[in-house]
Amino acid sequence: MAFIDLRQFNMGHTLVIPRAHCHDIRDLEPESGAALMATVSRVTKAVAAAFPNQGISLWSSIGPAAFQEVPHLHIHVHPRLDDDQLLRIYPHAPRLPSRQELEALAVTLRRHL
Numbered sequence: 001m002a003f004i005d006l007r008q009f010n011m012g013h014t015l016v017i018p019r020a021h022c023h024d025i026r027d028l029e030p031e032s033g034a035a036l037m038a039t040v041s042r043v044t045k046a047v048a049a050a051f052p053n054q055g056i057s058l059w060s061s062i063g064p065a066a067f068q069e070v071p072h073l074h075i076h077v078h079p080r081l082d083d084d085q086l087l088r089i090y091p092h093a094p095r096l097p098s099r100q101e102l103e104a105l106a107v108t109l110r111r112h113l
Contacts (some may be wrong), residue, residue: 001016001017001019002014002015002016002017002039002043002077003015005076009078009084009086010051010052010053010078010079010080010081010084010086011051011052011079012047012050012051012052012053012077012078012079013076013077013078013079014043014047014077014078015074015075015076015077016036016039016040016043016075016077017036017072017073017075018032018035018036018073020032021072022072022073023071023072024062024063024068024073025060025062025073026062027073028073036073036075040058040075040077043077044056044058044077047079051079052079052081053079053080053081054080054081054082056077056078056079056080057076057078057080057086057087058075058076058077058078059075059076059078059087060073060074060075
């Protein structure tokens, strides 16, 4: 299901959530995940058509370090305006690992899939 967020940094900020409780995306069953993403896609198209934007951000936070405020999975669909400074991702330029380091990270990830 989807509903307008109580907080509107840019008008049209909408939340999409699964009806069944799950704390975050790690608890989501594949079938529910597919339905959730289909709804996110549909809502994103509607938000883009209905509200002023130069782009859209989608996000979901997991845990305190990521500023998760509500213990129920929710995807933010947030209209973006040029230079709005919302969700500035990196406080400084990120490190660019070597190809070898990137490959080692991929190996580690594959072991957990």
